[in-house]
Amino acid sequence: MLRPKAQLTSVTQLTPQWLAERGLRAVLLDLDNTLIPYKTYGEPPKKVLEWLEALRETGIEVRLVSNALSGRVRYWSQKLGVPGYGPVGKPWFGYAGAIRDLELSPQEVAVVGDQVFTDILGGNLVGAYTVLVTPLSDRDLMYTRLVRKLEALVLGRKQGTYL
Numbered sequence: 073m074l075r076p077k078a079q080l081t082s083v084t085q086l087t088p089q090w091l092a093e094r095g096l097r098a099v100l101l102d103l104d105n106t107l108i109p110y111k112t113y114g115e116p117p118k119k120v121l122e123w124l125e126a127l128r129e130t131g132i133e134v135r136l137v138s139n140a141l142s143g144r145v146r147y148w149s150q151k152l153g154v155p156g157y158g159p160v161g162k163p164w165f166g167y168a169g170a171i172r173d174l175e176l177s178p179q180e181v182a183v184v185g186d187q188v189f190t191d192i193l194g195g196n197l198v199g200a201y202t203v204l205v206t207p208l209s210d211r212d213l214m215y216t217r218l219v220r221k222l223e224a225l226v227l228g229r230k231q232g233t234y235l
């Protein structure tokens with residue numbers, strides 16, 4: 073339940089081809105430290121915008137599924153042009169509803185995030201294709217720092233080495 077199906081360094085590695093090869097038709101994205109550094113505002117990176125555009129062009133659905141406060145989710149949803157859900161209460165809530173709205177089966181949906189105990193556990197609980205990415209920022213809550221240590225234990229790797 074805590075193991076991701078795949079591990080990548082960045083969301084932009086989820087190319088239309090990568091997704092198509094695995095029969096994936098939608099991507100449910102975590103926001104903080106997956107797409108955007110934790111707690112930051114501003115302009116989205118050009119690389120991320122280009123990646124989202126490439127997905128849209130190939131008909132792949134993208135949604136934000138975040139535990140961040142609604143104002144932050146709304147801000148980034150508008151900036152990125154991606155519909156968002158949040159705060160949802162991952163790992164227990166959020167993914168099932170988003171998959172239902174997409175009218176897809178869980179196996180056709182990639183759940184992507186930087187945290188094992190929220191994103192990966194939540195995605196595995198609903199039977200989606202889970203992808204763990206390297207967190208963008210180390211500027212994190214103490215809570216998250218502690219969780220990183222537990223994640224490293226679960227994944228059997230040295231803390232800080234994500235691939």
Ligand SMILES: [Mg+2]
Nearest residue numbers: 102104105186
């Ligand atoms: Mg995150």
